[in-house]
Amino acid sequence: MDWLQVVVLSLVQGLTEFLPISSSAHLILVPVLTPWDDQGLAFDVALHIGSLAAVILYFRHELKRMTLSWLASCRGHQSDEDGQLAWWVLLAxxxxxxxxLIFKGPIETSMRSPLLIGVSLIGFGLVLGYAxxxxxxxxxxYQLSLKDALLIGGAQALALIPGTSRSGITITAxxxxxxxxxxxxxxxxLxxxxxxxxAGGLEVFGLIREPEDVAWVALLLGTLLSGIxxxxxxxxxxxFIKxxxxxxxxxxxxxxxxxxxWFFW
Known part of the structure; x- marks a missing residue:
């Protein structure tokens, strides 16, 4: 991997992971518009680690309260609003x-069509606009119910369709x-x-099964840029949305x- 590829992939992952515009839709353009080879599982894991570190760091205070309250509820104490929110996040x-687990095969093969991604971008985007x-x-x-959490979690499952956007569909719901x-x-x-x-765990499992050469400098730079x-x-x-x-x-x-x-028709 050259340094430009590291920078571009890291920024695309870091920005599109949380914006409601679909990371899969943007990542599909990288091999189309560039001569770069596949970046490999190790680099994908590094980018996920960067995104994970960013969201944990940003919500560190909320996560500390949620974790302590959730652990207390596991020990039989009455759950407060932070503990309840932690349960809703996990159940969602x-x-x-x-x-x-059920649709892993079709998602990785037939559902990665650019035309399907285009339709998903437009369709789910209009639903987001209406919402x-x-x-x-x-x-x-903190005012969600169990039913609300499961409904939003069910909507999150639709994000397995490329072009939907995980953040976009959950915010819509x-x-x-x-x-x-x-x-x-x-x-x-959250x-x-x-x-x-x-997702990162599955990639790590795949990396363990099929180890590859690791370019540590590129991985560290990718993790840092993705996280920032x-x-x-x-x-x-x-x-912005406020x-x-x-x-x-x-x-x-x-x-x-x-x-x-238009491009792929």
């Missing part, structure tokens, strides 16, 4: 885990359930932690989706 991960445009909710992430924009995004980002852990870009993305995204909302991302998705349909 169950649907996507089950769906990934953001309708009457704005006032509920925070949260908005439709009456959450405000910032709360919907925060819950989506939900990303177990998902990234699971992801952290800045989370910070500015939360500030003032402007989701519509610019909807417009971007539709334009990008139409371009993919």
């Amino acid at each position: 991960t169950v649907p996507v885990g089950i769906a990934a 953001d445009w309708r009457k704005k909710g006032e509920r925070s992430e 949260a908005l439709l359930l009456g959450m405000n924009r910032e709360a919907a995004a925060r819950f989506s980002f 939900m990303s932690i177990p998902v990234i852990v699971l 870009s992801a952290y800045l993305c989370i910070h500015y995204f939360l500030a 003032r402007i909302g989701m519509q610019p991302f909807v417009i971007y998705r539709v334009i990008f989706g139409l371009w993919l349909l």
Whole structure:
């Protein structure tokens, strides 16, 4: 891997992991528009570690409270709002885990069509636009019920369809359930932690089964750039949607989706 490839892939991963614009849709363009070879599993793991470190660092105070409260509830103590939120985040991960096990084969083969990605970008983008445009909710992430968490988790399973966007579909579901924009995004980002852990774990398992040469400098740089870009993305995204909302991302998705349909038709 050359250094430009390291920088481009790291920034694409770090930025698109949390924006509602689909990382898979953007990553598919890299081999199309460049002569670069596949970056390998080791580099994919490094990029996931960077994104994971960013979201944990950003929400470190909330995660500390949630973890302590969750552990207390496991010991039989009554769960407070932080412990309950931790349970909802964990339970919301169950649907996507089950769906990934069932549909892993088709997702990695027939469902990676650029045309399908284009349709997903447009279709789910318009749903996000509707959810953001309708009457704005006032509920925070601490006001969710078990049913709400499972519904958002079920929506997260749809993100296995390339072009959907994990953050986009979970924010859409949260908005439709009456959450405000910032709360919907925060819950989506918290939900990303177990998902990234699971996805990264599968890649690590694949790397153990089929070891490859490791370019440690490239891995460290990729992890650092992915983490920094992801952290800045989370910070500015939360500030942006509070003032402007989701519509610019909807417009971007539709334009990008139409371009993919035109380019690959």
